Amino acid sequence: xxxxxxxxxxxxxxxxxxxxxxxxxxxxxxxxxxxxxxxxxxxxxxxxxxxxxxxxxxxxxxxxxxxxxxxxxxxxxxxxxxxxxxxxxxxxxxxxxxxxxxxxxxxxxxxxxxxxxxxxxxxxxxxxxxxxxxxxxxxxxxxxxxxxxxxxxxxxxxxxxxxxxxxxxxxxxxxxxxxxxxxxxxxxxxxxxxxxxxxxxxxxxxxxxxxxxxxxxxxxxxxxxxxxxxxxxxxxxxxxxxxxxxxxxxxxxxxxxxxxxxxxxxxxxxxxxxxxxxxxxxxxxxxxxxxxxxxxxxxxxxxxxxxxxxxxxxxxx
Numbered sequence: 001x002x003x004x005x006x007x008x009x010x011x012x013x014x015x016x017x018x019x020x021x022x023x024x025x026x027x028x029x030x031x032x033x034x035x036x037x038x039x040x041x042x043x044x045x046x047x048x049x050x051x052x053x054x055x056x057x058x059x060x061x062x063x064x065x066x067x068x069x070x071x072x073x074x075x076x077x078x079x080x081x082x083x084x085x086x087x088x089x090x091x092x093x094x095x096x097x098x099x100x101x102x103x104x105x106x107x108x109x110x111x112x113x114x115x116x117x118x119x120x121x122x123x124x125x126x127x128x129x130x131x132x133x134x135x136x137x138x139x140x141x142x143x144x145x146x147x148x149x150x151x152x153x154x155x156x157x158x159x160x161x162x163x164x165x166x167x168x169x170x171x172x173x174x175x176x177x178x179x180x181x182x183x184x185x186x187x188x189x190x191x192x193x194x195x196x197x198x199x200x201x202x203x204x205x206x207x208x209x210x211x212x213x214x215x216x217x218x219x220x221x222x223x224x225x226x227x228x229x230x231x232x233x234x235x236x237x238x239x240x241x242x243x244x245x246x247x248x249x250x251x252x253x254x255x256x257x258x259x260x261x262x263x264x265x266x267x268x269x270x271x272x273x274x275x276x277x278x279x280x281x282x283x284x285x286x287x288x289x290x291x292x293x294x295x296x297x298x299x300x301x302x303x304x305x306x307x308x309x310x311x312x313x314x315x316x317x
C-alpha cells in the first residue's frame with residue numbers, strides 16, 4: 001500500500017513475522033513517504049515488531065524491506081547508525097547525569113568525546129532541559145526523561161526519526177512544545193519522522209500521513225487530508241430557530257441530515273449546490289444559519305472503522 005507518488009523513505013514488501021504460533025505481522029506491504037507519518041494501532045497490533053524489523057533488530061519470517069535505501073535483512077547496523085530512535089521505555093544508566101547520557105549516545109555513534117559533548121549540550125538546549133541536564137537521570141520526572149530520550153535520538157543528526165509514544169507523560173503545555181519541536185525538525189531541518197502513538201490528536205495535529213495497523217495487517221494508509229475527507233460531500237451546520245422543522249424541509253428536498261455527537265447537523269447531497277440549497281431552505285423555513293463548514297471525518301472514526309473491518313481472509317471484509 002502506498003500514498004500517491006510521493007518520494008518514500010521506507011519500502012516494505014510482504015513482511016510477515018511469526019513468533020511460534022503467533023502471527024505478529026501478516027503480509028505488510030507499505031511505502032512510507034518523506035514527512036511525518038503516524039503509526040496507529042491497538043495494543044498487540046504489531047507496531048513494536050514492525051519498528052524492530054525496521055531497525056534490523058528482528059528478522060522477518062518472510063518478505064523484504066528498505067529503510068533509507070538500506071536492506072533491513074542485511075544492513076541493520078547501518079540503519080541503526082543513521083536512524084534516530086526514541087523508545088517508549090526508559091533506557092538510562094543509573095547514577096549518570098542527563099548530559100553524560102546524551103554524551104555517551106553521541107560517542108556510541110562514533111563521534112570523538114569533545115564533539116560528542118558539544119553535540120550533547122546543543123541538542124539538550126534544543127530540548128529545553130536547562131540546568132536539569134546536570135542532575136542524575138534517576139531524579140528526573142517522566143516528562144524530563146522523555147526529553148532526554150528525544151535528545152539521545154537527535155544527537156547524531158539523523159535524517160529519519162522513529163519515535164515511540166513521544167508525548168507520553170508530558171503535561172499539556174510540554175506536549176504542545178514537543179509536537180512543535182517534531183514538526184519543526186521535519187519542516188525546517190528536512191527530517192522524516194515515524195511516530196508510533198495512541199494519542200490520535202497528536203497525529204491529527206502534526207502528521208502528513210497515517211498508517212493504521214490492526215492484527216498485524218495494514219488496514220489504512222493515506223494522507224491525513226484524505227483520511228479526514230468524508231465519503232460523500234457533506235457540511236456541518238448550526239442553526240438558530242426551529243431545528244426540527246428545518247430538518248424536515250431538508251429531507252423533503254432530498255438532502256440527508258443527521259446530528260453528530262456535538263449537536264451539529266451533518267447534511268449531505270451528492271447532487272447540486274448543497275450550500276446554496278441550505279441557505280435557500282433556511283430562508284424558506286425562517287431559520288438562521290449560524291455556521292456552515294465542510295464536514296471532516298475524525299481520525300477516531302477512521303481508527304474505529306479500521307478496527308471493525310476484517311482482514312484479507314475475512315469474508316465480512
